[in-house]
Amino acid sequence: MRLPSLLAVALLSAALLLLGASPASAHPMPHSVVLLDVHETSVTAELELPLSDFVRASGIEVTAATVAAQQDALRSYLIAYIRPATTGGAAWTVRVGDLSVTDAEQTSTGTYQELVASATLTPPAGGDLRHFIFRYDVVVHQVVTHTVLVSVRQDWAAGQVGSDAVQVGTIQIDSRTMTVPPLTVNLEHGSTWSGFLAMAELGGNHILAGTDHLLFLLILLLPAPLLATAGRWRGLIGPRAAAGRIGRTTLAFTIGHSAALALSAFTHLDVPAWPVESFIAVSILVGAIHAIRPIFPGREATVAGLFGLGHGLAFSFTLAEMQLSTGRLALSLLGFNLGIEIVQVVLVALALPALIVLTRSRIGPAFRLIGAALTGIAATGWLADRLGFPNPLARAADSAGAHPAPMLLALTVTSLAALAWTCLDRRRSSPGTAALLTTTWSR
Amino acid sequence: MKDEKTTRRPWRGVALVAAAVTLLGAGIATANAATVGNKGGDNKTRAVVVKDPTRGAKGINGLVNAADAFVATLTDDQKAEVLLDFTEDNATAWSNLPCGSSCRVGIQLSTLTDDQLTAAKAVLAAATGTGTGTGFDQISDVLAADDNLAAQGSSGGGGTPPSADASAPASDASAPAVDPSASAPTGTPPSGDPGAGGGGGGGYGSGIYFLAFLGTPSATGTWQLHFGGHHLAVNLTYKKGKVAGTTPFFIGVEPTSFIDDDGNTVQALAKQKDAISALVTSLTTTQLTKAKLTESFSDVLLGPDKDGQFPATKEGISVKALSAKQKKLVLDAIKPWVSVADDATTKQLLKIYESELDKTFISYAGTTALDTQGDYVRIDGPGVWIEFVCQNGVVYNNQIHFHTVYRDHTRDYGGEFSF
DSSP states (O other): OOHHHHHHHHHHHHHHHHHOOOOOSOOSSOOEEEEEEEOSSOEEEEEEEEHHHHHHHHOOOOOTTTTTTTHHHHHHHHHHHBOOEETTSOBOEEEEEEEEEEEEEETTTEEEEEEEEEEEEEOOTTOOSSEEEEOBOTTTTTBTTOOEEEEEEEEGGGTBOSSOOEEEEEEOOBTTTTBOOOEEEEOOOOOHHHHHHHHHHHHHHHHHHOHHHHHHHHHHHTTTTEEEETTEEEEEOOHHHHHHHHHHHHHHHHHHHHHHHHHHHHTTOOOOHHHHHHHHHHHHHHHHHHHHSOSSTTOHHHHHHHHHHHHHHHHHHHHHTTOOOHHHHHHHHHHHHHHHHHHHHHHHHHHHHHHHHHHHSTTHHHHHHHHHHHHHHHHHHHHHHHTTOOOHHHHHHHHHHTOHHHHHHHHHHHHHHHHHHHHHHHHHHTTTOHHHHHHHHHO | OOTGGGOOGGGHHHHHHHHHHHHHSTTHHHHHHHHTOOSSOOSSSTTTSOSOTTTTOOHHHHHHHHHHHHHHTSOHHHHHHHEEOOOHHHHTOOOSSSOGGGSOOSEEGGGSOHHHHHHHHHHHHHHSOOOTTSHHHHHHHHHHHHHHHHHHHHHOSOSOOOOOOOOOOSOBTTBOSOOTTSOOOOOOOTTSOTTOTBTTTBOOSTTSOEEEEESOOOSSSEEEEEEEETTEEEEEEEETTEEEEOOOEEEEESSSSEEOTTSOEEOTTHHHHHHHHHHHHTSOHHHHHHHBOSSBOSSOSSOTTOTTOOOSSOOSEEGGGSOHHHHHHHHHHHHHHHTTSOHHHHHHHHHHHHHTGGGOEEEEESOTTSOSTTOEEEEEOSSEEEEEEEEEOSSSTTSEEEEEEEEETTTGGGGOOOO
16 A cells, blocks of 8 residues: 555645646647546547537537537547557457536636537457557547647556546647657556555545545444443443453444445446535534434444445445456455545544543543534535535535544544653552542542 | 827838838837837846847848847846757757646747847847748737737737737848837736736747747857747758758737737738748649648647658649649749748748759648638748648637748758758
């Protein structure tokens, strides 16, 4: 796992988002974009074609209103100019799927309209998917000043599963000969192992960046060392019992979200996102209330398992977007879940000492109430946001998740401080002050 | 403040008189400092740049004097930005894009003091043509147009676009001394800092243009004057006291026409557009058919990073097949671009291009009206290569704007590099 680099990327993108993108090196004439997704037996290409040059090149006066009616003409034009071949020269088959016209903007271009098309490129039987000649001159065959940027967006076997596309080449006219040279695509060697690893990394990153999943677990664990009596959190349970409760809750959450993730991925369950996301916000809110006043004392594990189902559905959205074959899906599921589990266990282990010590300390109740209140507020913000009312609360909570490094650091420092404080406290009070210690433990 | 220098091209005579008065007047330094006041610290070195930086010398000697005078105003750090090696990497570091220093070398004009800026402009004025609407005058107008874009972007329109105070150049045959106060186009965007237009990567405004000397300016050695910014790249190469190359010269403009602070209409590329228009509209229907290209263009073919990529086959109609009158129009169409060089060089080059006319081809795409995206004209000879294209506006996106490039098959960068 390359967590440091992941963290750096996450931080950088967050900083860019916050600062707003500045106009970097620009091309005032919009260019075409071809995004390749490399699958197990085929490559899909998403084409983003600036409409003005497309119309000039194809002679098809397409608009958002007429795109449906002109599908046949558009498809036959595209197929004529997308002609991938094996390195030996054998033609691949090309099928053009969905077509639409949308608004777009590139750096310094202002907004313009583009035709978006998806094409499936399939090599002949036994053809090499990772090395091929990409003969492509859509638009460029006629508008000779047009440029096409070709990128690989997803390549599971090479471990490229994130959202950042990697540019593999540019297609443009060779003005000396006035011909369009084909682009030779040579993808680096791919393997099942690198795909699996990349999925684990994606899973780990997912739980780090998605504040809501972690927050749910932590808020459930917050009152774990406490004893509920008569509708209130009063006494304490022993550290061993507390650790057991934490372990059971974490395990139940894992089982819950793993089951839902697997089920939804394999059955290609098409659940809309907003109810699931809202359900997660509710789960956090319930957890926060429980941390203030016990509403399901002793049944934290069950609740974690049940709500975990919802969180698992949310994880499955990431996998669903990738459109993997069944074999790769199974491996992905395993890798993705493993990544989630590893990061989750690390985080819980980091938080555990702080949780136990702080809850038992003098400031314990204040810590628990403030923590629960803040979490409750964040959850309410998320809930409103996901029900269609965007608000600054949700934005603030999301941005906290975009900065996992300081969050982790704070957690570690708090835990270390808590441990140090306990040791110090024990040593200072050990000779003959057992009574004091007992008081501390039982507060 | 903007007193006598505000007269513009339409009244060239007035401009000349005003310039002469300025030259004679004792208070030119003060007037000039006030005109180019884009930097706070204008009180320190004001008295330094009063006399003619060319020291009365003509041609290359005058240019080298002006270059030396400019370098003398710089700190050591600034010198390191201006005085660069004449390498292929440095020479080809130009663009038509608003990409600021990320795609260019040289010192950014907005970082210069008033006196330094005046000295820099004097270098450009000494190196480029003295015509109205071409050469230095045209360069000033392109920078002014960029200030207009900056103002459009920062104020969202409404206010009067800031005008660069680009006066007519003060020299011609009868007044050889180039007035160093030939004012700098430094109209400040309303929000303040020129150069602040576009954040880190670049942006618009006359402050975001860059000047460098590649190699040491001298009347004997090989060196290049390298100046440019958005829509402009000037590459003048000198070898043994002569101009060895006036190209690549990229010049474009948006908006193609605007009214400056003083109510004058500025059409920076009018000379080029009118000359090209006169040429293509002179063609008969039969000639047009021959001249028509099968391809379409939404930009010039040989822009930045396309050095040496001339098509092996010349397309269109041979100038040989045209009438004498039309041949004259071809030469007239070439002239505004060649005029980027000093007047003597321009004359020599035009003679060469004239002798090559029979081996020159002209072609076009789109329409000959030069008012629609994709309208495109090319002149391709053994030496000369000129492209003129209309493309949709980027800031004023309901208008078109112009991109043009002038190259030479053998003289780009003085023939110093093989691509």
